[in-house]
Amino acid sequence: MKHSLQLPTFEKKMKMLTNRTFTMIKPDAVKNGHIGAILNDISEAGFKIIAMKYIQLNKEQAGAFYAVHKERPFYNDLIEFMTSGPIVAAILEKEGAVEDFRKLIGATDPAQADEGTIRQKYAKSIDANAVHGSDSNENAAIEGDFFFSKLERF
Ligand code: CMP
Numbered sequence: 001m002k003h004s005l006q007l008p009t010f011e012k013k014m015k016m017l018t019n020r021t022f023t024m025i026k027p028d029a030v031k032n033g034h035i036g037a038i039l040n041d042i043s044e045a046g047f048k049i050i051a052m053k054y055i056q057l058n059k060e061q062a063g064a065f066y067a068v069h070k071e072r073p074f075y076n077d078l079i080e081f082m083t084s085g086p087i088v089a090a091i092l093e094k095e096g097a098v099e100d101f102r103k104l105i106g107a108t109d110p111a112q113a114d115e116g117t118i119r120q121k122y123a124k125s126i127d128a129n130a131v132h133g134s135d136s137n138e139n140a141a142i143e144g145d146f147f148f149s150k151l152e153r154f
Pocket residue numbers: 069074078108126127128129131132133
């Protein structure tokens with residue numbers, strides 16, 4: 001008997017992986033009223049929103065999300081900051097999403113970020129740097145899965 005459920009081919013899965021990234025608009029940008037402007041920049045740059053939610057993380061959730069930084073000296077401050085207010089989490093789609101999104105947001109430290117990038121425009125410090133962007137296709141998939149179920153993606 002033929003299955004009615006179509007499973008994505010390996011090629012399709014790989015394309016999905018390389019075309020998606022994950023972002024958070026961080027508590028500083030939310031508090032400073034930049035959600036709309038940042039979403040507009042993201043949209044103008046050609047990214048499509050696949051999933052999105054407005055949520056405040058607790059310490060356990062933020063700790064799990066940033067577990068890779070657990071041994072870094074800034075870890076405790078990072079968890080404190082990321083739980084200090086609501087964030088906007090989203091999965092974004094565009095050809096070459098991870099690389100293009102990192103170009104759009106600029107360097108981690110806003111003082112080093114190029115003119116016109118999101119962090120240069122809306123961020124104040126390396127801790128309060130307005131947005132997060134995945135650093136690889138693999139992490140984009142892991143981070144997106146952390147926040148969103150299949151039913152929450154469109
Ligand atoms: P993000 O892309 O969300 O990933 C980890 C975060 O830690 C980073 O953005 C910064 O906001 C924060 N951070 C603070 N100090 C540093 C540092 N020295 N190097 C990298 N990230 C840092």
